[in-house]
Amino acid sequence: MTNNNIYFIANWKMYGNLNSLNSVKKVIELSKKKKFKNTNIIYCPPYTLLNDFSKLTKKTRVKVGAQNCHEFEFSGPFTGSVSPHMIASLGVKYIIIGHSENRSIGENNSTINKKIISSIKQKLKIIFCFGETLKQKKRNETNHVLKKQISEGLKNIKKIDNILFAYEPVWSIGTGVVPKISDLQIQMRILKKFISKKFKSKNPVLLYGGSVNQKNAILFKQINEIKGFLVGGASQNSNKFIDIIKKTII
Numbered sequence: 178m179t180n181n182n183i184y185f186i187a188n189w190k191m192y193g194n195l196n197s198l199n200s201v202k203k204v205i206e207l208s209k210k211k212k213f214k215n216t217n218i219i220y221c222p223p224y225t226l227l228n229d230f231s232k233l234t235k236k237t238r239v240k241v242g243a244q245n246c247h248e249f250e251f252s253g254p255f256t257g258s259v260s261p262h263m264i265a266s267l268g269v270k271y272i273i274i275g276h277s278e279n280r281s282i283g284e285n286n287s288t289i290n291k292k293i294i295s296s297i298k299q300k301l302k303i304i305f306c307f308g309e310t311l312k313q314k315k316r317n318e319t320n321h322v323l324k325k326q327i328s329e330g331l332k333n334i335k336k337i338d339n340i341l342f343a344y345e346p347v348w349s350i351g352t353g354v355v356p357k358i359s360d361l362q363i364q365m366r367i368l369k370k371f372i373s374k375k376f377k378s379k380n381p382v383l384l385y386g387g388s389v390n391q392k393n394a395i396l397f398k399q400i401n402e403i404k405g406f407l408v409g410g411a412s413q414n415s416n417k418f419i420d421i422i423k424k425t426i427i
């Protein structure tokens with residue numbers, strides 16, 4: 178990992194309220210420092226805070242992302258849902274799609290594909306999540322599962338310039354358990370090779386997510402293929418998130 182164009186994405190999941198916005202100001206201040214001018218910091222709060230985040234980060238280097246959307250681009254009779262158009266209209270630039278917490282409650286590759294296509298039409302940049310479960314890992318199915326999630330999730334998509342590929346082993350999310358560096362390095366190489374070939378792209382942006390903290394970020398940054406982190410738990414505390422950023426960008 179070099180220091181250039183590295184991503185730090187905060188996934189707040191179903192946490193946070195208006196008071197939490199105050200703590201983000203510290204991160205905005207950090208982003209203004211020259212040292213971090215090539216660092217991409219993106220906050221993905223719950224829908225309820227998107228507008229406030231958008232206003233708070235306007236004219237700053239920090240960007241905002243949503244955590245999911247409905248597969249329909251505009252509007253419709255879908256109670257409780259939010260469309261990519263609604264999200265984009267708030268000035269939001271990114272969107273997480275395919276997170277395992279949504280896959281585990283029924284979201285499949287086909288729905289994910291529809292959501293991605295609708296979001297791309299709205300010019301949102303996609304943080305595309307994929308990863309194997311512990312059961313799949315134990316059965317040695319990891320590569321098969323990842324390739325299927327990528328191929329089906331990105332069906333009919335030719336250009337990946339606006340897609341970030343977030344490899345998130347399900348067994349690592351929120352557990353404190355992380356892959357061995359040597360295993361992760363091999364996995365990232367396999368993914369890079371597969372994605373590069375499939376989409377004829379020299380440098381797909383690959384991220385890692387799963388129990389990232391300030392200690393393991395230093396180790397993960399040794400892996401050249403990793404261009405940043407999707408951070409869940411640790412991103413809800415600004416000091417911890419800042420620590421991860423500072424320890425990675427040196």
Ligand code: PEP
Nearest residue numbers: 350351386387388409410
């Ligand atoms: C996530 O929610 O994408 C995630 C990686 O969570 P955590 O960092 O808490 O494992």
